[in-house]
Amino acid sequence: MSSEVRPDAAVDAGPGRDGAEDKPSARRSAPVPSCHSAAANTGAGAGAPVVALIGTPNSGKSTLFNALTGARITVGNWPGTTVEVSRGVWSSRTLLDLPGAYSLDPLSPDEELTRDLLLSDPDDRPDLVIVVSDAANLARSLYLASQVREHRQRVIVALTMIDVAHRRGIELDTYALSAAIGCPVVALDPRRREGLAALETAVATSLGEDAPRPRSHDCCADDLARADERFTWVAAAVEAGSLNPGDDRVSFSDRIDKVATAPVLGPLLFLGVMWLVFQVTTTVAAPIQDFFDTLFSGPVTDGALAGFAALGLTGSWIEGLVVSGLIAGVGMLLTFVPLMALMFILLALLEDSGYLARAAVVTDRLMRVIGLPGKAFLPLVVGFGCNVPAISATRILGDGRQRLLTALLVPFTSCTARLTVFVLVSTVFFGPWAGTVVFAMYVASILLIVGTGVLLRRTLWRAMGSEPLVIDLPPYQLPTLRLTAAVTWTRLQGFLRTASGIIVATVCAVWLLQSIPAHGGGFGEVEVEDSVYGVAAQAITPVFQPAGFAQWQTTSALVVGFVAKEAVISSWAQTYALDEPEGDDPGSLGERIMADFTQSSGGHPIPAALAFMVFLLAYTPCVATLAAQVREIGWRWTGFGIALQLAIAWGLAVVVFQVGSLWW
Amino acid sequence: MNAFTLADAPLATPLTLAEVPEAHARHLSRLGLRPGAAFSVLRRSTGGGRIVSVAGSRVALGRALLRGVRVEAAQ
Numbered sequence: 001m002s003s004e005v006r007p008d009a010a011v012d013a014g015p016g017r018d019g020a021e022d023k024p025s026a027r028r029s030a031p032v033p034s035c036h037s038a039a040a041n042t043g044a045g046a047g048a049p050v051v052a053l054i055g056t057p058n059s060g061k062s063t064l065f066n067a068l069t070g071a072r073i074t075v076g077n078w079p080g081t082t083v084e085v086s087r088g089v090w091s092s093r094t095l096l097d098l099p100g101a102y103s104l105d106p107l108s109p110d111e112e113l114t115r116d117l118l119l120s121d122p123d124d125r126p127d128l129v130i131v132v133s134d135a136a137n138l139a140r141s142l143y144l145a146s147q148v149r150e151h152r153q154r155v156i157v158a159l160t161m162i163d164v165a166h167r168r169g170i171e172l173d174t175y176a177l178s179a180a181i182g183c184p185v186v187a188l189d190p191r192r193r194e195g196l197a198a199l200e201t202a203v204a205t206s207l208g209e210d211a212p213r214p215r216s217h218d219c220c221a222d223d224l225a226r227a228d229e230r231f232t233w234v235a236a237a238v239e240a241g242s243l244n245p246g247d248d249r250v251s252f253s254d255r256i257d258k259v260a261t262a263p264v265l266g267p268l269l270f271l272g273v274m275w276l277v278f279q280v281t282t283t284v285a286a287p288i289q290d291f292f293d294t295l296f297s298g299p300v301t302d303g304a305l306a307g308f309a310a311l312g313l314t315g316s317w318i319e320g321l322v323v324s325g326l327i328a329g330v331g332m333l334l335t336f337v338p339l340m341a342l343m344f345i346l347l348a349l350l351e352d353s354g355y356l357a358r359a360a361v362v363t364d365r366l367m368r369v370i371g372l373p374g375k376a377f378l379p380l381v382v383g384f385g386c387n388v389p390a391i392s393a394t395r396i397l398g399d400g401r402q403r404l405l406t407a408l409l410v411p412f413t414s415c416t417a418r419l420t421v422f423v424l425v426s427t428v429f430f431g432p433w434a435g436t437v438v439f440a441m442y443v444a445s446i447l448l449i450v451g452t453g454v455l456l457r458r459t460l461w462r463a464m465g466s467e468p469l470v471i472d473l474p475p476y477q478l479p480t481l482r483l484t485a486a487v488t489w490t491r492l493q494g495f496l497r498t499a500s501g502i503i504v505a506t507v508c509a510v511w512l513l514q515s516i517p518a519h520g521g522g523f524g525e526v527e528v529e530d531s532v533y534g535v536a537a538q539a540i541t542p543v544f545q546p547a548g549f550a551q552w553q554t555t556s557a558l559v560v561g562f563v564a565k566e567a568v569i570s571s572w573a574q575t576y577a578l579d580e581p582e583g584d585d586p587g588s589l590g591e592r593i594m595a596d597f598t599q600s601s602g603g604h605p606i607p608a609a610l611a612f613m614v615f616l617l618a619y620t621p622c623v624a625t626l627a628a629q630v631r632e633i634g635w636r637w638t639g640f641g642i643a644l645q646l647a648i649a650w651g652l653a654v655v656v657f658q659v660g661s662l663w664w
Numbered sequence: 665m666n667a668f669t670l671a672d673a674p675l676a677t678p679l680t681l682a683e684v685p686e687a688h689a690r691h692l693s694r695l696g697l698r699p700g701a702a703f704s705v706l707r708r709s710t711g712g713g714r715i716v717s718v719a720g721s722r723v724a725l726g727r728a729l730l731r732g733v734r735v736e737a738a739q
Contacts, residue, residue, distance in 0.1 A: 056694075102694035137721045140696050168720060227690075231698065246720065253722070254706065257715065261724065266710040361724040365711030469713060469726025470691055 044094040049207055051093050054114055054148070055132030056141055057100035058354075058474040060160035062086075064132055065097040066486045067193055085113070086490070091200060093207075096126065102140070104147045105223070110400070119151060128154040128206055130199075135165035135172060135187070136246075136475070139238050145181055146230040146237075150217045154206045155183040158199060162187050164475055170246035177241025182215055185241075253354070253475040260358040261473075270362045273355065274381045277346050281339060281385040288338035296331025320515055320524045321508065329507035332564065333500050336388055336624055340495050343382060343389030344488040347396060350378070352479035356396060357471055364469045370453030371461065373397065373469065376406045380449065383413030384442075387621045391628035392495060401461055407633045408641050409453055411621045414445035417565035421616055424569055428590040429597070429609040437610075441617055448618060452648065499627035506563055506623040528556065528575055547615065547653035548601035548608030548661065554593075558615070564622045607660025611653040618649035666737040670714060671730035675705050678738035685732035695723050702738060 055061040069088030086097040098117060099110035106112035118125060129148055133141035138159075148155050159172065178185040184202045188195025215233070220226045238245075259265045301323055308319040350356045356375060363374035375396050383390035390410045397403045414422075422441050426434040513533035515524040528534045529552075537556035544550040553575040560571040569589075576592045594605060601608035620626065620642050629638040673679060681701045684692050696719040697703065703718035712727035725733075 105690065107691060137696075137719065139719055140694070140721065143694065170720075227693065231693075257722070258707065261707070261709040261715060263708060263710050263712075357724075361713065361715075362710040364713070364726055467691070468688065468728040469724060470688065470695065470729065471724045472695055473715065473722040473724055 044089045044092050049093045049128070050096065050126040051090065051128045051130060051203060052096040052098050052118065052126035053130050053132055054098050054101060054118070054144060056102050056134065056137075056144065058357075058472060059100070059132045059134045059141055061100065061132040062097060062487075063480075063483055064130075064158065064160060064188070065095065066483050067196060068199075069095055070486075093203075101144065103143055105227075118148065118153070125153065128156065128203060130203070131155060131157050133157050133159055134161045135159040136161045136168055136170060138165075138170075138172070138241070139234055142181070142234045142237055143230060145183075146215075146233050149182060149215045152211045152214050154209075154211045155181075156199070156202050156206060157181055157183060157185045159185060159187040160189070162189055164477075165246065168246040168251075169244055170242065171244040172241050173243050174241070177237065180237040180240040182212060251475065253473070256476055257358065257473065260355070261361050266358070266362045270359055273350075273359070274378070277350075277378070278381060278385055280342055280346060281382055281389060285339040285342050285385075289335040292331065292334045292338070296327055296334065300327055300331070315524075317515065317524045320511060325508035325511040326504065328511070329504035330500075332507060332624070333496075333503045336386075336499070337492070337496070339386055340389050340392065341488060341492055343393060344491045345484060347378075347393055348484040348487040349479050351396065352477070352483060354474045354476045357473050360471055361469065361473075370409075370450055371457040372402055372406060372453065373399075376402060379406055379410055380413055383410045383415065384445075385416060387411055387413060387415050387625040388499075388628050391625060391632055392491065394632060395491075404633050404637060405453070405456055405461060407629055408456065408637070408644065409449050411625055411641065411645055412445060412448040412452060412618060414442055414617055415565070415621060417622065418616060421561075421565060421568045422613055424590070425593070425609055425613055428594055429606060437613075441613055444614065445617055448648070452644070494631065495628065499624060499631070502627035502630065503624055510560065510563055533559075534575075543650070544615075544653075546658065547611045547650065548604060548657040549597060549612045549615075549653075551596045551600045553596065554600075554612065558619070561616065562620055562623065564624070565616070568616070601657070601661070604657070604661040604664055606664040607657045610660055611657035614656050615649045615653040618652055619645050667734060669731050670705070670725070670733040670735055673705050673714075673735050675707060678702065678704055679735045680738050681733070682736050683734040685729070688729065688732075696721065697723065 053061050053065055065086060065088065068090045085099070088095045088097070096117075098114045101111040101114045103111070104115045104118065106115050118129060131141075131145045131148060133145065142157075145155065145157055157177070159174070165172070172187070174185045174187055184206065186195055186199045186202050188199055217226070217229065219229050260269055304323050304327055305314070305319070308314055308316070308322070313319050350359070356378075359378065360374035363377040365374075367374050367376050376394075378396060379390045379393035382393050387410050390413065391407050394403045394406045394410070397406060418441075419438070422438045423434070426437040430437045510533065513536070514528055514531045515526070516532040517523065517526040518530055518532050518535040521530065534552070534556065537559055538552040540559070541550050541552045541555045544555060553572060556575050557568045557571040561568040572593065573589055576589060597605040597608045597612075626638055626642070629641060633641075667682060679702070681697055681699055681703060683699060684697065692698070697716075701718060703716050706715045706717050706722065709715050709724055712730075713725050714730060715722055715724050
């Protein structure tokens with residue numbers, strides 16, 4: 001830290017608080033009001049003071065938030081919005097981490113929320129606002145402070161990135177800066193936990209006093225002139241607070257960027273990074289997933305069965321519910337946990353290191369085709385491994401509409417669970433051409449994403465995506481273990497909270513429907529064909545007549561595939577009452593499928609099989625993906641997504657079969 | 665007056681921002697790119713954009729924007 005920066009300077013009051021006596025109507029009757037209905041629904045509880053962190057993107061705001069609150073945080077969408085706000089407890093105060101914003105003139109839903117929370121209702125504002133400001137980019141960071149200071153609000157400016165500023169030769173005088181801005185200024189380094197005590201003292205002092213008088217800002221008529229006034233004010237504050245403005249030399253980050261954003265090398269590096277992400281979310285995660293899978297289908301199930309046998313309940317409905325419902329459901333949920341944890345760690349590393357902004361630059365031109373920014377590439381790549389973490393990865397997108405569109409496109413990426421079904425079906429129907437057909441499914445997946453993206457762009461989101469790329473490239477930095485772990489844990493908790501109920505409930509519901517007899521017989525003692533589930537599958541079956549695969553066994557497999565694609569093959573095996581095939585040899589199951597497809601398609605099994613694979617590719621991937629979608633985009637849009645997927649899947653399957661059966 | 669668009673601006677030369685497309689003026693000004701601001705173009709980026717250096721920070725600008733931004737060689 002530069003010796004000229006004095007963290008303790010902040011505790012001194014700025015000159016702005018001297019004149020707090022005027023305008024009594026705008027003053028709080030007590031320094032700690034208790035009416036934060038929205039802000040305090042979690043955190044330190046109602047009645048506790050609410051402190052809000054605001055700051056430009058990349059200002060180190062979330063790092064500070066994590067440093068102040070530790071693990072006691074909740075992350076969730078702000079009620080009625082898709083904007084994520086973290087709440088935490090900091091010394092018995094509620095701390096809010098508001099979305100990154102450059103100014104209070106909103107250009108995005110995130111910024112709009114920040115403005116609304118800070119300004120809309122005078123009785124429901126935070127008690128104190130900490131403007132997290134990047135010391136290395138002070139002029140840019142202080143624009144927000146200039147706007148907040150126009151309102152009657154307790155403000156503290158927290159200077160971050162002091163180390164980066166120091167390396168650039170920037171030296172700041174926090175006393176002078178504090179005097180110029182009219183509020184306390186604290187220099188800190190949240191990554192190394194320096195200056196946090198000084199911030200604590202400054203906040204406590206400030207909360208014990210009245211809000212300072214707003215800076216006068218009644219100069220100008222229009223927005224541009226007002227903005228100009230603010231820029232002038234900011235420039236004066238920076239001038240006053242800078243002992244040395246530093247120099248703009250070629251930095252370490254510039255040297256990396258020479259490769260990372262170069263026309264040819266940039267994409268190559270990006271592909272390398274994406275390959276690593278893909279590898280980790282598939283190859284590395286697979287053995288851990290297998291472990292949980294084996295644990296639950298093996299020892300845990302066996303233990304439960306033995307337990308029920310000891311109680312004399314073998315074959316009872318309770319045994320069925322616990323073993324086929326609860327244990328199977330929880331087991332499925334847990335197989336996703338290591339995968340999600342790895343994904344969240346990778347995301348945090350990419351974000352925190354600064355590489356994500358470069359990746360956005362590299363892929364920008366390509367992604368513009370479907371109206372999404374370059375960053376949207378990452379969730380789509382991850383989707384080819386597994387859709388569930390991919391949906392959560394849409395979080396890297398700042399704009400709510402872009403997040404929504406990406407979350408609706410992710411289910412069309414062909415995940416590895418679908419691959420197993422593709423391999424079986426294409427081995428049965430296409431023999432030596434199986435590899436080519438599977439490859440074609442991946443091409444079809446990409447075309448589906450582009451096609452659906454363009455379709456949604458042209459219809460629902462006409463206004464979106466016209467913004468050209470303008471993105472700040474923060475300096476590279478080493479990610480810190482603490483922040484990565486905190487972010488990963490918070491996101492994982494969020495996933496488990498939402499997904500666990502949906503996944504376990506769905507698995508139990510399928511078991512229940514398969515156990516209820518449709519035409520008499522005991523509960524849990526019927527064949528699938530005679531259960532409510534089997535009868536329902538038979539009822540739906542005619543829908544697939546024009547697509548050439550209208551047999552109830554296949555429909556049943558597709559319905560189970562709604563829960564998880566891994567279950568499609570085992571469902572076929574179960575309904576045909578055959579053993580599940582081992583390895584690549586489809587065996588007798590293949591013969592049965594071939595025979596049924598030939599029959600249902602009226603002698604055109606090849607186009608029927610293609611139609612089936614296209615349907616499988618495009619319809620809802622699995623219940624865990626839906627659970628992740630509900631968490632990210634809410635029930636309504638998840639429902640829209642399901643309808644969209646089913647419509648596209650059915651339409652394409654029919655086209656493939658009808659056109660295909662003209663040739664084969 | 666030595667004026668050109670950002671698409672034709674030389675690399676590693678001190679420049680002054682003269683005019684930005686009105687639709688993007690607010691967005692750019694947040695990152696310090698206001699008319700009158702001193703900056704320089706560091707390099708071309710993937711996809712034909714530019715990376716500029718302004719007030720100590722680095723900003724990537726997409727290709728679609730370049731023709732609409734007018735710059736002058738700094739005095």
